[in-house]
Amino acid sequence: xxxxTQAPTSQILAAGRRMTLRCTQDMRHNAMYWYRQDxxxxxxxxxxxxxxxxxxxxxVPDGYSVSRANTDDFPLTLASAVxxxxxVYFCASSVGGDTDTQYFGPGTRLTVx
Amino acid sequence: xxxxxxxxxxxxxxxxxVQINCTYQTSGFNxxxxxxxxxGEAPTFLSYNVLxxxxxxxxxxxxxxxxxxxxxxxxxxxxxxxxxxxxxxxKNSNYQLIWGAGTKLIIKP
Numbered sequence: 001x002x003x004x005t006q007a008p009t010s011q012i013l014a015a016g017r018r019m020t021l022r023c024t025q026d027m028r029h030n031a032m033y034w035y036r037q038d039x040x041x042x043x044x045x046x047x048x049x050x051x052x053x054x055x056x057x058x059x060v061p062d063g064y065s066v067s068r069a070n071t072d073d074f075p076l077t078l079a080s081a082v083x084x085x086x087x088v089y090f091c092a093s094s095v096g097g098d099t100d101t102q103y104f105g106p107g108t109r110l111t112v113x
Numbered sequence: 114x115x116x117x118x119x120x121x122x123x124x125x126x127x128x129x130x131v132q133i134n135c136t137y138q139t140s141g142f143n144x145x146x147x148x149x150x151x152x153g154e155a156p157t158f159l160s161y162n163v164l165x166x167x168x169x170x171x172x173x174x175x176x177x178x179x180x181x182x183x184x185x186x187x188x189x190x191x192x193x194x195x196x197x198x199x200x201x202x203x204k205n206s207n208y209q210l211i212w213g214a215g216t217k218l219i220i221k222p
Contacts, residue, residue, distance in 0.1 A: 043210075
């Protein structure tokens with residue numbers, strides 16, 4: 001693989017169910033990010049990780065959790081999905097550093113009913 | 114609060130030039146990014162400005178004025194494949210990106 005992959009591509013989920021969105025990068029980037037994108041709004045940061053073993057909260061972290069056990073993987077978990085979490089989720093990565101560029105995965109379209 | 118403003122939608126003609134504006138109010142400034150996003154796809158990086166002035170990359174140029182909190186993306190010799198949304202984002206004092214809602218650019222033949 002080259003770049004960032006996300007799985008699944010899309011998912012329909014019943015409210016209250018647990019769901020993990022997967023993200024893997026093979027660029028050896030230090031930093032990784034999870035965003036959600038909703039119609040009419042800018043991308044909003046959910047959680048981020050500046051390096052393996054560390055994570056931080058973004059603008060909209062409630063209802064989501066992440067882990068960063070190694071450099072390549074950064075899964076996002078919805079412990080108990082709610083309809084307001086219906087969105088397109090993008091994972092991104094960057095080399096790290098103050099002004100570096102973020103590169104995005106293809107996204108996961110999640111619908112919570 | 115932090116705010117990035119850009120027009121919701123613009124229309125232009127194939128072969129023409131279009132300028133997409135972005136104004137920002139953020140807590141600190143550590144650079145401004147422009148991304149392109151085709152419908153149903155991921156954002157892809159176009160340009161980065163941290164100093165005032167114009168950065169040119171082929172048909173695309175980006176301008177920044179930090180004192181005015183203003184940037185624009187200039188697209189020349191428009192092609193049908195340029196139909197996409199253009200996202201403006203500012204890296205704030207916490208080095209987090211704050212994103213505008215994007216400008217949908219429609220190119221007509």
